[in-house]
Amino acid sequence: MQRTFIGDLGKKIGEKVLINGWVSVRRDQGKMVFVDVRDMSGTVQGVVLPLSAAIGAAKEVTVESAVALEGVVNKRPEKNVVQRQNGDIELQIESIEIMSKAQVAPFDIATELHLDTYLDHLPLMLHTERTRNIFKMQSTILGAYRSSLRNQGFTEFMAPALVGADAEGGGAVFKLDYYNEYKAYLAVSPQFYKQIMVGAFERSCTIAKVFRAEKSATTRHLSEITQMDFEMGFIENEREPMRVLEQTIRDTVREVVGAHQDIFDYFKTATPLIPAEIPILTLQEAQQILGVPEESDLAPEDERNICGWAKEHKQSDFVFITRFPTAKRAFYTYEDPSEAPLSRGFDLLFRGLEINSGAQRIHDHDMLVARIKERGMDPQKYAYYLQAFKYGMPPHGGSSTGLERFTARMLEIQNVKEATAFPRDMTRIDSRLAEENDAA
Amino acid sequence: MQRTFIGDLGKKIGEKVLINGWVSVRRDQGKMVFVDVRDMSGTVQGVVLPLSAAIGAAKEVTVESAVALEGVVNKRPEKNVVQRQNGDIELQIESIEIMSKAQVAPFDIATELHLDTYLDHLPLMLHTERTRNIFKMQSTILGAYRSSLRNQGFTEFMAPALVGADAEGGGAVFKLDYYNEYKAYLAVSPQFYKQIMVGAFERSCTIAKVFRAEKSATTRHLSEITQMDFEMGFIENEREPMRVLEQTIRDTVREVVGAHQDIFDYFKTATPLIPAEIPILTLQEAQQILGVPEESDLAPEDERNICGWAKEHKQSDFVFITRFPTAKRAFYTYEDPSEAPLSRGFDLLFRGLEINSGAQRIHDHDMLVARIKERGMDPQKYAYYLQAFKYGMPPHGGSSTGLERFTARMLEIQNVKEATAFPRDMTRIDSRLAEENDAA
Numbered sequence: 001m002q003r004t005f006i007g008d009l010g011k012k013i014g015e016k017v018l019i020n021g022w023v024s025v026r027r028d029q030g031k032m033v034f035v036d037v038r039d040m041s042g043t044v045q046g047v048v049l050p051l052s053a054a055i056g057a058a059k060e061v062t063v064e065s066a067v068a069l070e071g072v073v074n075k076r077p078e079k080n081v082v083q084r085q086n087g088d089i090e091l092q093i094e095s096i097e098i099m100s101k102a103q104v105a106p107f108d109i110a111t112e113l114h115l116d117t118y119l120d121h122l123p124l125m126l127h128t129e130r131t132r133n134i135f136k137m138q139s140t141i142l143g144a145y146r147s148s149l150r151n152q153g154f155t156e157f158m159a160p161a162l163v164g165a166d167a168e169g170g171g172a173v174f175k176l177d178y179y180n181e182y183k184a185y186l187a188v189s190p191q192f193y194k195q196i197m198v199g200a201f202e203r204s205c206t207i208a209k210v211f212r213a214e215k216s217a218t219t220r221h222l223s224e225i226t227q228m229d230f231e232m233g234f235i236e237n238e239r240e241p242m243r244v245l246e247q248t249i250r251d252t253v254r255e256v257v258g259a260h261q262d263i264f265d266y267f268k269t270a271t272p273l274i275p276a277e278i279p280i281l282t283l284q285e286a287q288q289i290l291g292v293p294e295e296s297d298l299a300p301e302d303e304r305n306i307c308g309w310a311k312e313h314k315q316s317d318f319v320f321i322t323r324f325p326t327a328k329r330a331f332y333t334y335e336d337p338s339e340a341p342l343s344r345g346f347d348l349l350f351r352g353l354e355i356n357s358g359a360q361r362i363h364d365h366d367m368l369v370a371r372i373k374e375r376g377m378d379p380q381k382y383a384y385y386l387q388a389f390k391y392g393m394p395p396h397g398g399s400s401t402g403l404e405r406f407t408a409r410m411l412e413i414q415n416v417k418e419a420t421a422f423p424r425d426m427t428r429i430d431s432r433l434a435e436e437n438d439a440a
Numbered sequence: 441m442q443r444t445f446i447g448d449l450g451k452k453i454g455e456k457v458l459i460n461g462w463v464s465v466r467r468d469q470g471k472m473v474f475v476d477v478r479d480m481s482g483t484v485q486g487v488v489l490p491l492s493a494a495i496g497a498a499k500e501v502t503v504e505s506a507v508a509l510e511g512v513v514n515k516r517p518e519k520n521v522v523q524r525q526n527g528d529i530e531l532q533i534e535s536i537e538i539m540s541k542a543q544v545a546p547f548d549i550a551t552e553l554h555l556d557t558y559l560d561h562l563p564l565m566l567h568t569e570r571t572r573n574i575f576k577m578q579s580t581i582l583g584a585y586r587s588s589l590r591n592q593g594f595t596e597f598m599a600p601a602l603v604g605a606d607a608e609g610g611g612a613v614f615k616l617d618y619y620n621e622y623k624a625y626l627a628v629s630p631q632f633y634k635q636i637m638v639g640a641f642e643r644s645c646t647i648a649k650v651f652r653a654e655k656s657a658t659t660r661h662l663s664e665i666t667q668m669d670f671e672m673g674f675i676e677n678e679r680e681p682m683r684v685l686e687q688t689i690r691d692t693v694r695e696v697v698g699a700h701q702d703i704f705d706y707f708k709t710a711t712p713l714i715p716a717e718i719p720i721l722t723l724q725e726a727q728q729i730l731g732v733p734e735e736s737d738l739a740p741e742d743e744r745n746i747c748g749w750a751k752e753h754k755q756s757d758f759v760f761i762t763r764f765p766t767a768k769r770a771f772y773t774y775e776d777p778s779e780a781p782l783s784r785g786f787d788l789l790f791r792g793l794e795i796n797s798g799a800q801r802i803h804d805h806d807m808l809v810a811r812i813k814e815r816g817m818d819p820q821k822y823a824y825y826l827q828a829f830k831y832g833m834p835p836h837g838g839s840s841t842g843l844e845r846f847t848a849r850m851l852e853i854q855n856v857k858e859a860t861a862f863p864r865d866m867t868r869i870d871s872r873l874a875e876e877n878d879a880a
Contacts, residue, residue: 003674020674021642022832039674040593040642066673066834099674100803102832123827126640135640139596143586153480156579158666158843160862161601161626161649164869176616176626179655179663179866182873186601186616193862199462200566200575202480209601209649215619226598233506234443234460234479234539363540384870387563392462392542394506403598422600422633426619429604430824433622 001070007041009086012073019044019069019091020099022127023061033058035093037069046071046091057096064102064127070095115415119428133263134419138407140256145228145401146207148251152244154205154230157197159190161209165381167192172214174223186211189400191332192385194231195361198396199388205230207403215426219415220300220353222404223424231361231398238334238344238360241397242320245348245356246278249318249401256410267411272317272350279314281306282323296328304352322346331375332368334360334397344397351409358399365389441510447481449526452513459484459509459531460539462567463501473498475533477509486511486531497536504542504567510535555855559868573703574859578847580699581692585668585841586647588691592684594645594670597637599630601649605821607632608770612654614663626651629840631772632825634671635801638836639828645670647843655866659855660740660793662844663864671801671838678774678784678800681837682760685788685796686718689758689841696850707851712757712790719754721746722763736768744792762786771815772808774800774837784837791849798839805829 001018009017021039031050035058036043046069048058054069061067071093081088106121107113109128118125125131150156162184166173178184190208197204206229214221230248232241257264257271264271286306287294298306298321310319326335326343333343345359362368368389369379379386408419417423427433441458449457461479471490475498476483486509488498494509501507511533521528546561547553549568558565565571590596602624606613608631618624630648637644646669654661670688672681697704697711704711726746727734738746738761750759766775766783773783785799802808808829809819819826848859857863867873 020834022834040595064832066832068674099835100829100833103830105831121827123636123639123824124831126636127831132640135597135637136595142596142598143590146583150583155480155576156582157575157861158582158647158649160664160864160869162651162664162864162869164871164873174616174618174624176614178614178869179653179873184614184869196563196566197575197861199563200572207598207647209598211602213619224600224602234508384563387561389540390543391545391564391567392504392506393540394460395539421597421637424600424602424624429600429602429618429624431604433604433619 005041006037006039006044006086009044009073009089009091013075013089014073016070016072021067023063023065023067026061026063028059035061037067042085044086044089044091046093048093048096052094054093054096057098058093061096061098062102062104065098066100068097068099069093115417116432119417119423120431122422129266133266134407134411134413135421137256137260137263137410138403138419140259141252141407141410142207142403144252144255145248146205148248149205149230152203152247154203155201156205159187159193159206159208161187161211163187172212174211174213188212190227190229191330194229194398195396196385196388198231198233199391199393202233203230217426220405221425222416222420223426226403228401228403229398231396233394233396235360235395235397238322238346238358238397241358241360241399242280242346245358245399249348250274263411269412272410273311273315274318275314275316278318278320279310279316280320280322283321284323286321296325303349303354307349307352317351319349320346321349329359331371331377332361334362350406351412353405353409355405355409356399356401358397360395360397363389363393363395445481446477446479446484446526449484449513449529449531453515453529454513456510456512461507463503463505463507466501466503468499475501477507482525484526484529484531486533488533488536492534494533494536497538498533501536501538502542502544505538506540508537508539509533555857556872559857559863560871562862569706573706574847574851574853575861577696577700577703577850578843578859580696581847581850582647582843584692584695585688586645588688589645589670592643592687594643595641596645599627599633599646599648601627601651603627612652614651614653628652630667630669631770634669634838635836636825636828638671638673639831639833642673643670657866660845661865662856662860663866666843668841668843669838671836673834673836675800675835675837678762678786678798678837681798681800681839682786685798685839689788690714703851709852712850713751713755714758715754715756718758718760719750719756720760720762723761724763726761736765743789743794747789747792757791759789760786761789769799771811771817772801774802790846791852793845793849795845795849796839796841798837800835800837803829803833803835
């Protein structure tokens with residue numbers, strides 16, 4: 001028999017069907033067994049009557065087993081109808097094939113777990129509604145963000161992960177054995193490549209993995225991160241990439257809210273507030289509002305507090321911060337002589353956390369070389385990148401959004417590791433590193 | 441003045457406009473100067489008359505410089521109209537601002553270059569029509585492939601690049617210093633993760649960077665590759681992922697042909713032949729057709745020849761090869777007892793080259809452990825992955841397409857490195873490694 005997706009069962013009332021899926025719930029009720037079964041299209045309740053040929057398998061099947069079920073789609077009596085998908089039908093099960101019997105989980109997967117226990121068992125936890133919801137939403141964010149950029153004229157390319165030098169000079173970079181005696185490094189950003197691609201496309205974008213060897217064990221840090229980046233040529237100043245970013249965020253929020261009201265409900269989280277214009281504050285304005293000293297950056301606590309202010313006074317879960325001191329930004333950040341020592345960089349904060357950083361960049365070759373030298377770095381190491389500036393690099397700028405941070409704040413999840421499919425950090429690559437070591 | 445995109449100039453006849461872009465061509469003709477200028481939306485011809493205030497800058501501007509031009513959009517006289525974008529108009533230029541003056545290229549960029557010279561100067565070469573065309577098409581392939589999978593119900597996730605072990609046991613893997621005394625490796629495939637994600641979504645897909653430390657210097661090999669992967673649960677056999685793949689390829693070809701007839705024309709390449717059904721041959725059938733001995737795989741020459749056969753006899757640029765011996769495929773490939781020693785793996789060839797490999801996979805935990813042991817590997821090292829098989833893994837399968845190979849064969853480019861934005865191989869990361877070393 002041809003498989004029917006569970007989402008299509010409503011069209012098959014009175015018919016015999018075959019469904020495939022996982023057993024989400026099994027309840028013995030006297031001599032009957034009720035099972036909830038889910039596939040990619042939804043969930044349905046099935047019942048196995050005491051005299052059914054399937055009753056033996058129904059008593060044996062465990063939660064999360066993969067099954068093939070045959071049965072008849074019955075309408076429920078009016079009094080049993082519930083307001084959810086397939087809430088008006090019930091599958092009367094006639095046969096159960098257990099394709100893959102699930103072991104009993106080592107703990108109750110419906111309870112809240114210690115993060116380490118949760119991550120140790122992620123292949124199992126991915127079966128749970130909460131975890132599936134996080135990554136369903138992340139998939140939508142990824143698709144919507146990219147589509148918005150494409151609709152705004154950006155051409156997508158694949159930025160490399162392997163690079164030849166510790167390019168941003170930050171130091172927190174992973175080093176690896178390349179061929180023969182050569183060393184290579186993992187990219188900390190697709191920055192240089194998207195700038196080079198401005199020369200091809202004027203507007204370039206990339207979804208890139210970046211790698212940070214920082215010894216940070218906070219709720220905000222990961223060693224492998226997905227960045228959603230764009231770069232655009234022929235700009236007047238940083239306001240143009242800020243407008244593109246705002247449009248992209250707006251399109252993404254619209255699509256996520258349209259597709260996943262159920263997930264916001266599940267997480268008891270409000271949909272993001274995004275007013276007609278996202279508020280823009282200079283760093284100085286933000287510090288004055290908060291009554292904190294004029295430092296060169298915002299502390300994590302300041303980020304949370306200024307977001308609280310923006311929500312209360314501007315009905316916005318997003319706020320731009322601009323005019324950071326040039327000295328605190330990446331070396332390629334543009335500083336207009338009339339605005340020195342402040343740069344044309346910006347950050348976008350969302351619900352208390354920086355999710356994006358961007359800027360107008362230096363486009364003049366000689367100015368860029370001078371800046372590299374000022375920072376104590378060697379222009380020779382940047383010879384490949386600097387070529388782009390010799391052959392007609394227009395004024396340009398762009399920004400970079402962290403997918404995991406954006407996802408985490410969308411659902412108000414406290415630790416960004418929960419919004420990462422397979423998080424890597426100081427202590428873990430899939431399994432805990434210490435365990436790996438014990439096992440080896 | 442607000443910038444007008446060059447693609448919109450046709451709507452502004454008689455008006456004064458500001459355009460931004462790069463000088464593609466400059467021709468001095470007596471006391472006049474003609475310039476072709478391009479931006480992301482297209483190209484227009486401009487003319488600077490002898491008495492124009494812009495004549496000084498027009499004589500000075502170099503090819504590939506980034507410029508801002510003001511001028512009036514004039515209709516061309518009927519006899520000068522040509523059949524191309526903006527072929528009926530001309531911009532009478534009144535001012536030229538050189539935003540970024542391009543140096544004169546170290547060679548004639550319009551001629552055919554040695555591949556190494558070309559790659560050494562990629563940031564410059566990305567300005568050329570040929571190179572821009574390759575990556576415009578690649579962006580469309582990437583978007584279309586992904587959209588087709590999403591439309592077929594696949595949920596996208598970001599597979600990790602950092603892994604804890606040389607997971608496929610192939611050996612050609614890059615090793616790196618992780619934190620403290622720990623080593624990590626770069627993924628050779630997103631295979632395990634997309635299988636784990638079947639447990640969450642039933643159908644999962646990912647665009648993932650993979651890394652191969654093979655010491656190969658062929659036209660087909662890269663050290664960093666973009667793979668377009670999917671995996672689907674609840675299949676009968678390998679024919680279901682083959683059908684999904686065929687639909688994805690068909691959708692991608694349709695979109696690419698629809699968007700880029702001009703690029704096929706530029707490369708003097710036919711659009712791909714894809715009949716109502718892509719032909720399927722077993723390895724044995726292919727070898728009989730070719731009259732070659734029954735080996736366990738096809739040699740590169742056989743791949744070219746069987747594609748020649750499929751084109752001549754089946755009007756197809758694509759051909760599936762199935763039923764490879766299990767021993768020659770990855771350890772997780774499913775072998776049905778009735779079909780042993782042949783596996784349920786398949787390859788898809790396109791214009792002489794394997795661009796995709798896929799299979800039904802083993803879904804039974806104990807069978808998978810036995811296979812790992814048979815191959816002389818340690819199941820303990822796969823403990824994290826094996827969890828997925830303990831908690832209800834349905835019969836499943838999928839496949840993986842190499843983006844760069846697919847792009848290269850689409851345009852019949854001989855070397856896959858030309859279809860890679862920033863190719864990495866034994867000799868190169870951006871610059872040639874030997875040079876890097878000299879400079880250091």
